[in-house]
Amino acid sequence: VVYQRIGNIPGVRSASIVSGRNFFSGSGSSYGLGFVLLDSFEERDADSLSSEAITQKMFMRTAGIADAKIIFFTPPSVPGFGASDGFEVRLLDRTARDIRDLDQVATEFSGVLSQRPEISYANNSFSTTFPQLMMEVNIPKAKEAGVPVSDILSAMQGYIGGFYAADFSRFGKQFRVFVQSKPEDREEADDLNSIFVRNTQGEMAPISEFVSLERTYGPQTIGRFNLFNNVTLNGGAAPGYSSGDAIRAIQEEAEKLPADYDIAFSGITREEIASAGQAGIIFALSILFVYFFLAAQYESYVLPLAVLLSLPIGVAGAYASISLMGLENNIYFQIALIMLLGLLAKNAILIVEFARQRRQHGLSITEAAVEGARVRLRPILMTSFAFILGLLPLALANGVGAVGNRSIGTGAVGGLLVGTVIGVFVIPVLFIVFQYLQEKVSSKPAVIHSNETKPNV
Structure with missing residues (x-):
């Protein structure tokens, strides 16, 4: 019945159903499992043929089967x-x-x-509510007949449940031997009359003399x-x-x-x-190490903040991009965020470092910031858009692992695009603010004259 309902769903190639076992509870007479094979990804390029969409359709097709719980x-x-x-x-x-x-x-x-x-x-x-049979052993009667209770239980286990007995080798392979009666010999309660157990006198007695069955549920x-x-x-x-x-x-x-x-x-x-909780720790350590490296490079504890405070713009763009594309904040996106922090910091370092050098050559803080953004605009755009174009195959990926690839590509592309476009305007402003604060708490940097300046005679 299940196969008849899901077999004609577009995108489903075939399905096989197995009774007696399921994925969650193991073996059982009331269980069943199946494997549904879908068409290849090349044949399922539409959104209506994705695995999620097909799963929803299979849920709808089998919702009317009241005699079973069916999930996909x-x-x-x-x-x-x-x-x-x-x-x-x-x-x-x-x-x-x-x-x-x-x-x-x-x-x-x-x-x-x-x-x-x-x-x-x-x-x-x-x-x-599974139908079951509860077995009750008449212990006084078994002891009176000289039949050990352990022999009764062993006989029931062997004939009804089955047990592993031995191994044997043949044709170069090793086979396992299990003891169990045939299915047709253990279907009815009356089949217990065909199972015998030996007493202490060596006589055989039907096991039904010592065992009674009661139908129950559990x-x-x-x-x-x-x-x-x-x-x-x-x-x-x-x-x-x-x-x-x-x-x-x-x-x-x-x-x-x-x-x-x-x-x-x-x-x-x-x-x-x-x-x-590890993601926040990783991001915090990443930013902390970047701050320490920049503080050592700039010999300042204030100026690195111009680089670090420009990063949230690109991070916000990354979150906005995956939200617009309907993607999740998963481990793949978090990897893209760590990569994005390095790319955005690189752009900010290019502007801040050049503006810092212009300031040391005598330009005002504002002139140095504008000059740094103007001179470094071309290399920033070239490297950023080259990286964005390189990530487009990930952002537009299909097939196996498409969701993970899209999470990495979309997060990195959206964050880098927003961080680059807006950052070239925000980073100079941040440089002006923090360079001004730096010079307030310390002396103004000494002016470095160019070597081309002619000496006075």
Whole structure:
């Protein structure tokens, strides 16, 4: 049914469905998983054929299937960190209450998250309504017949559940041997009459004499995280929102949970939160080292501020560019910001250094600033626009890794363009202000005469 509904979506090449297992909860008779192959990127050049758009269409096509919970997701960006690309959060029961209460809270929590605009979907694969059979061993009767309880459990494990027995080598390969009865011999409860166990007298007795089955309902598996019973919730951010926005929405809703419940992030979401505070430290260290280098070069603690205070213009342009293009503030954009700081500082250093030299040759502060901007305008424009043109392929990238390439290219292009165009007017003004303050706190720089000046006779 699922394949019939998604197979004719434009951009979908094929799909394969496997029963008995899923990505989040492992194996189970009520689980299933599938792999959907899309057409190549060359054939999906339109925005309506992107993986995000196709995923939304598949959600819409399968929303009417009431007998199953069906979600579609892309693989994790970093293999090994979680089962899907998106957030992974654990709902923890800190007081070990009834497992049905945990199921109810998890269902309500995932429903609340799905209503948030920052979250595209939130899935909870945990359920206490799986049909099961509870086995009860009549221990007094087994002891009376001389049948150890451990033998009864071992026989049930071998015939029904199966277990690993041995290895054997053949045809140059090693094969593993598993013991288990055939599926048709373990379908009904009456099949227990065909399973026998040996007592202490060496006689065989049907295992159904000591075992009774009761139909019940319960969870397929019960997971534990940090020693607490937990339910794993997976989901993804809605279009136009970043993973950080989705994490903040989860944290806001988690504050409304009952007192006995809490959340803990896992997978790549946990790593993202752990490294979230490092970006500010890296930027602060970058600016601090630039300040120290410039202070040593200019022999001043004031004049480097003319360079540093020109950087926010380009940074603001970078944020505005990714906002206009609908991109996220991700790790790729943060790499572009660090690169952008060096490029913008280079432009400011060219103007400030030349203006400083003109000031030492006797020009006024204003004349030196204007002369520095005029003389250095051509090399600044040439290097900046050459770099911008070189980054256009990244900003207009398609195919594998297009989002990361666009984040780097768009952030660097937009920031450098705005910082260059506006900076050539702002940097001279900053030089005038801080050079004036420098001369207020220290003496006026000595005038350096040109060697071409003729000596007086």
